[in-house]
Amino acid sequence: MAGQLQSKLPSRESRSKLPGESRNQCSSPSLITLTTDFGLADSYVGVMKGVMASIAAEHGYGPLRFVDVTHGIAPQDVAAGRFHLGQAVPYFPVGTVHLAVVDPGVGGERRAIAIDCERGVLVGPDNSLFSAVLERFPARAAVELNRSQFWWGAEPSRTFQGRDIFATVAAHLAGGVPLEALGDAIKLESLVHLGLVEAVPVTGGWRGSAQCVDHFGNVVTTVKAGAVEGLGWVVEVAGFRVSAVGSYGEGELGELIALVGSHGWVEVAVNGGSAAERLQVSVGDEVVVSYS
Amino acid sequence: MAGQLQSKLPSRESRSKLPGESRNQCSSPSLITLTTDFGLADSYVGVMKGVMASIAAEHGYGPLRFVDVTHGIAPQDVAAGRFHLGQAVPYFPVGTVHLAVVDPGVGGERRAIAIDCERGVLVGPDNSLFSAVLERFPARAAVELNRSQFWWGAEPSRTFQGRDIFATVAAHLAGGVPLEALGDAIKLESLVHLGLVEAVPVTGGWRGSAQCVDHFGNVVTTVKAGAVEGLGWVVEVAGFRVSAVGSYGEGELGELIALVGSHGWVEVAVNGGSAAERLQVSVGDEVVVSYS
Amino acid sequence: MAGQLQSKLPSRESRSKLPGESRNQCSSPSLITLTTDFGLADSYVGVMKGVMASIAAEHGYGPLRFVDVTHGIAPQDVAAGRFHLGQAVPYFPVGTVHLAVVDPGVGGERRAIAIDCERGVLVGPDNSLFSAVLERFPARAAVELNRSQFWWGAEPSRTFQGRDIFATVAAHLAGGVPLEALGDAIKLESLVHLGLVEAVPVTGGWRGSAQCVDHFGNVVTTVKAGAVEGLGWVVEVAGFRVSAVGSYGEGELGELIALVGSHGWVEVAVNGGSAAERLQVSVGDEVVVSYS
Numbered sequence: 101m102a103g104q105l106q107s108k109l110p111s112r113e114s115r116s117k118l119p120g121e122s123r124n125q126c127s128s129p130s131l132i133t134l135t136t137d138f139g140l141a142d143s144y145v146g147v148m149k150g151v152m153a154s155i156a157a158e159h160g161y162g163p164l165r166f167v168d169v170t171h172g173i174a175p176q177d178v179a180a181g182r183f184h185l186g187q188a189v190p191y192f193p194v195g196t197v198h199l200a201v202v203d204p205g206v207g208g209e210r211r212a213i214a215i216d217c218e219r220g221v222l223v224g225p226d227n228s229l230f231s232a233v234l235e236r237f238p239a240r241a242a243v244e245l246n247r248s249q250f251w252w253g254a255e256p257s258r259t260f261q262g263r264d265i266f267a268t269v270a271a272h273l274a275g276g277v278p279l280e281a282l283g284d285a286i287k288l289e290s291l292v293h294l295g296l297v298e299a300v301p302v303t304g305g306w307r308g309s310a311q312c313v314d315h316f317g318n319v320v321t322t323v324k325a326g327a328v329e330g331l332g333w334v335v336e337v338a339g340f341r342v343s344a345v346g347s348y349g350e351g352e353l354g355e356l357i358a359l360v361g362s363h364g365w366v367e368v369a370v371n372g373g374s375a376a377e378r379l380q381v382s383v384g385d386e387v388v389v390s391y392s
Numbered sequence: 393m394a395g396q397l398q399s400k401l402p403s404r405e406s407r408s409k410l411p412g413e414s415r416n417q418c419s420s421p422s423l424i425t426l427t428t429d430f431g432l433a434d435s436y437v438g439v440m441k442g443v444m445a446s447i448a449a450e451h452g453y454g455p456l457r458f459v460d461v462t463h464g465i466a467p468q469d470v471a472a473g474r475f476h477l478g479q480a481v482p483y484f485p486v487g488t489v490h491l492a493v494v495d496p497g498v499g500g501e502r503r504a505i506a507i508d509c510e511r512g513v514l515v516g517p518d519n520s521l522f523s524a525v526l527e528r529f530p531a532r533a534a535v536e537l538n539r540s541q542f543w544w545g546a547e548p549s550r551t552f553q554g555r556d557i558f559a560t561v562a563a564h565l566a567g568g569v570p571l572e573a574l575g576d577a578i579k580l581e582s583l584v585h586l587g588l589v590e591a592v593p594v595t596g597g598w599r600g601s602a603q604c605v606d607h608f609g610n611v612v613t614t615v616k617a618g619a620v621e622g623l624g625w626v627v628e629v630a631g632f633r634v635s636a637v638g639s640y641g642e643g644e645l646g647e648l649i650a651l652v653g654s655h656g657w658v659e660v661a662v663n664g665g666s667a668a669e670r671l672q673v674s675v676g677d678e679v680v681v682s683y684s
Numbered sequence: 685m686a687g688q689l690q691s692k693l694p695s696r697e698s699r700s701k702l703p704g705e706s707r708n709q710c711s712s713p714s715l716i717t718l719t720t721d722f723g724l725a726d727s728y729v730g731v732m733k734g735v736m737a738s739i740a741a742e743h744g745y746g747p748l749r750f751v752d753v754t755h756g757i758a759p760q761d762v763a764a765g766r767f768h769l770g771q772a773v774p775y776f777p778v779g780t781v782h783l784a785v786v787d788p789g790v791g792g793e794r795r796a797i798a799i800d801c802e803r804g805v806l807v808g809p810d811n812s813l814f815s816a817v818l819e820r821f822p823a824r825a826a827v828e829l830n831r832s833q834f835w836w837g838a839e840p841s842r843t844f845q846g847r848d849i850f851a852t853v854a855a856h857l858a859g860g861v862p863l864e865a866l867g868d869a870i871k872l873e874s875l876v877h878l879g880l881v882e883a884v885p886v887t888g889g890w891r892g893s894a895q896c897v898d899h900f901g902n903v904v905t906t907v908k909a910g911a912v913e914g915l916g917w918v919v920e921v922a923g924f925r926v927s928a929v930g931s932y933g934e935g936e937l938g939e940l941i942a943l944v945g946s947h948g949w950v951e952v953a954v955n956g957g958s959a960a961e962r963l964q965v966s967v968g969d970e971v972v973v974s975y976s
Contacts, residue, residue, distance in 0.1 A: 135435075135438075140724065142768065142899050149751045153751070171432070184434065191446060349499040349500025361551055464724050485737050608759050640790050651842075
C-alpha cells in the first residue's frame with residue numbers, strides 16, 4: 101500500500117508539460133467552487149483542495165481560490181445537490197470552475213464529465229447533478245474525462261474520484277487547460293438530465309411539493325415565484341392554511357407565514373422558528389398554492 | 393421568476409463605474425470576514441461569496457479573500473452573534489471588512505448599515521449585532537445603505553439582504569469604495585446598541601450569568617477576567633462549587649475546573665468533558681464568583 | 685481585562701523586524717492548512733486565521749492562503765487527529781505549513797513544537813498528533829516554540845495556544861522565517877510518538893480493528909490495502925461476514941460491502957446507507973480479514 105500511495109504523490113518526473121498550463125500565471129487567481137455530500141468531519145474536502153493546490157504548484161498555474169458552496173448535501177442526495185447548484189452557480193463570476201461530487205455511482209458505469217456553459221465549467225459525475233444549472237445556462241460543449249494525464253496518478257481510486265479525477269481536472273481547467281484537451285467530446289443530448297420537479301396548474305392555483313427544507317426550517321416549495329402576485333394567496337400544506345406576507349419581518353413571532361423566497365420559489369416559514377417542525381413536513385409532501 | 397432572477401445577474405451594461413472602484417487592484421487582496429446564522433448545510437454562504445467575487449470581477453477590484461468567523465450562530469440569536477464578533481474582530485488586521493448577518497428583522501423596518509471603526513468597517517443590520525465590537529472600538533462614522541447602485545440589482549430581495557445588499561456593499565468597501573459613498577450618513581447615537589450583560593459586584597465577589605456555551609461544553613460567564621486574581625476563587629453555579637486553576641491541563645481528567653478563558657472571561661470547564669452537560673447549565677443561568 | 689486584551693493587539697511599536705520577514709512578498713501566497721477539534725460553531729478557527737492575517741500584514745509577508753483539513757475532530761481525540769493528518773498531508777504541495785491543534789494538555793507540561801519534514805512544516809503540540817505524517821515523511825529537524833517574539837503578545841494565554849503561539853508561528857513560517865529562528869532545536873528522538881495501530885497477521889488473514897467511522901458511516905479498519913489482493917476475501921465484524929467488491933457502485937442498494945478505501949485501508953460500507961449503524965460498530969471494535 102505504501103507503494104500505491106507513493107505513486108499518487110505529485111512527481112515532477114512523471115508529468116510532462118500539459119497544454120496551456122502556465123497561461124494564468126499573471127492574472128487573478130482562478131476561482132473554483134466545491135459542492136459535495138462529504139460533510140466537514142473528515143478530511144475529504146481538505147484533501148481535494150490539497151490536490152488542486154498541488155496541481156497548480158506543479159504546473160505553475162498560480163494560486164487558486166476555493167469557495168465552498170456546501171458540503172452538507174445529505175449523502176448521495178443528487179436532487180438536493182442539483183437544487184443547491186442551481187441556486188448558487190448564477191451568482192459566481194463568468195469563468196468560474198464548479199466542482200461538484202454527489203455520486204451514488206462512483207466506480208460504476210457512470211461517466212466523469214466536464215461541461216462548458218455560459219457561466220463557467222461544471223466538473224463532476226454524469227448523473228443529473230448539473231441539470232438545474234443547465235436548464236438556465238444550456239451546455240455548449242462537454243467531454244468525458246478519460247485522459248489519465250490529467251488525473252492524480254494513472255490509476256484513480258475507484259472510491260474517491262473526487263480526489264483523483266474531478267479535483268485534478270478542475271485545477272487544470274482553472275489553470276487554463278482548454279476543455280477539449282481533457283477528454284473526448286460527448287454529445288450534449290447524451291448527458292443524463294433530470295428536470296426540477298415543478299408545480300402544475302390546478303383550478304385556482306398550483307399543486308406542487310416541498311423540495312427543500314433549509315437550515316432555518318423554511319420549507320421551499322416547487323411553486324415558482326412567478327406563479328403568485330401580490331399578497332392575496334395562501335399555501336395549503338399538512339392541513340394548515342398559511343397566508344402570504346412580504347418578508348419574514350412581517351410575521352408575528354411564532355406565526356406561520358408564506359412568502360416568495362430569495363431563491364425564486366414560494367416558501368413557508370415561521371418567524372423565529374422552524375416551519376418544517378411546526379408543520380411536520382418533509383421533502384416531497386404535497387403543497388397547494390391558491391388565491392383565497 | 394426567470395426574468396426576476398435574470399435581472400439579478402451582473403451585467404456590464406447596467407452598471408456604471410463606481411467611485412474608487414479600481415483602487416485596490418495592485419495591492420494585497422482585501423480581507424472580508426463573514427459571521428452569520430446561516431449554517432453550512434445550504435448554499436447561502438457560498439452564494440454571498442459568489443456575489444462578492446462577481447462584484448470584484450466586474451469592477452476590477454482584484455481578488456478578495458474571505459475568512460469565516462462562524463456560520464453556526466443559532467438562528468436569529470443576535471446576542472450570540474454580538475459575543476462572537478466581539479471576540480473575533482480584534483484579531484483581524486486593521487482595514488478588514490466584517491460582514492455579519494444575524495437578522496430577525498430582515499425585510500422589516502430596521503436599517504441596513506455600515507460602520508467605520510478603528511479596526512475596519514462593519515456591515516450588517518442595525519440591530520445591536522456590532523455592539524460588543526463598538527464598546528471597544530467606538531464608531532467613527534456610519535451610513536445607511538440606501539444607494540441601490542451598490543446593491544445586487546436595483547430591487548433587493550426582502551428575505552436575503554445578506555446577498556443583495558450586505559455582500560455587495562462589503563465587496564465594494566473591500567475594493568476601495570469609501571464608506572460615505574454607500575449611503576447617507578447617520579448619527580452615531582442613533583445606532584441600535586445593547587451592551588454586553590456584565591456581572592455585578594456583590595459582597596465578596598461578583599454575580600453574573602452564563603453567556604455562552606462553546607463547542608467543548610465550556611461555560612463562559614459574564615464575569616470579566618479582571619475581576620479575579622490568582623487562584624483562591626471559586627465559581628458557584630447550579631449548586632456546584634468549582635475551584636480555580638491556571639489552565640485546562642491542571643484539572644484531573646473529568647474534574648470540574650474554573651479558569652480565565654482565552655476570551656477574557658471566567659469560564660467553567662471539565663478536563664476531557666462538557667461542563668455544560670455535567671452542570672446542566674444553559675445560557676442565562678446564574679453564576680457567582682467569590683473568594684472562598 | 686481590557687488592558688490584558690489590549691496588549692494582545694498587534695502594535696507596530698512593540699514588534700521589531702524579524703528575520704526573513706519580507707522574503708515571500710513577491711511570490712505566490714503561502715499555504716497554511718488547519719486541523720483542529722475546535723468545531724465551527726464558535727469563533728476559534730476564525731480568530732486563528734485573523735491572527736495569521738494580522739501577522740502577515742504587520743510583517744509584510746503578503747497574503748496567506750488557508751485550507752481547512754477539518755475542524756470536526758472529536759474534542760481531544762488525538763488519535764483521530766493523527767489519522768486525518770496522515771490522510772491529508774501527502775496531498776498538499778511541498779512547503780505547505782500544517783497547523784494542527786488537538787490538545788488535551790494545553791497549558792500543562794507538553795511542549796509546543798514545529799517539525800520540518802519532506803512535505804512541509806508541522807506546527808502544534810508535542811503529543812503524537814503528527815506521528816502518522818512522520819511515519820511516512822520522517823522528521824528532519826524540530827524546535828521547541830519558546831521564543832516569545834514570535835507569539836501573539838509576550839504572555840500567551842494558557843488556554844488558547846492555538847491562537848497565541850501556533851497560529852503566529854505558522855504565519856511566520858509561511859512568511860519565510862526559518863524553522864531554526866523560532867526556538868531551540870530539540871532531539872528528534874525526544875518527540876512524543878505513537879504509531880498507528882495496525883492489524884496483525886493471524887492464520888489465514890489479519891486481525892485488526894475499526895479505526896475511524898467517516899461521515900458516510902463507512903468503517904475504516906486497521907487492515908492495510910496491501911494485505912488483500914483481488915476480491916476473494918471477506919471481513920468479519922460484529923458477527924457479520926462481508927464480501928469484497930471493487931467499488932461502492934458494485935453493491936446492491938442497502939448491501940454491506942467490503943473494499944479498499946481511497947485512504948489505503950480496508951473498509952466496510954453500505955451502498956446508500958451507514959455501515960456503522962447497520963453493524964453497530966464503534967472505533968476499536970475487532971475486525972478480521974481472511975480469504976474465505
